[in-house]
Amino acid sequence: MSDLKTAAEQKKRDSFVAICGRVFRADPDYFPQAEYRGRRIYLCTDSCLGAFLSDPDRFVAAHKKSYRKEE
Known part of the structure; x- marks a missing residue:
């Protein structure tokens, strides 16, 4: 179960939505x-x-x- 959680956290960290609505598949940092x-x-x-x-x-x-608000 922890591997699934870690993978989900990694995926979330590796993509984000900018305020303009564009989805980026990259590290938001x-x-x-x-x-x-x-x-x-x-x-x-x-x-x-x-x-x-x-x-x-x-x-x-x-x-x-x-x-979009951050979730």
Whole structure:
């Protein structure tokens, strides 16, 4: 059972959904991240991170359709 749990944890760690809705099959630690209202969000590029940091509420509103909460 622990092997299944470990495999599931590894799979979850090796993929993520960026705030824009794009699914990445990669380790999220290599992508820009930020905190928004107490939740970690992932961004696909440093330029998206810059846009987010300049006005987080506006950035999230623009991407709200595809925004998914971390589970």
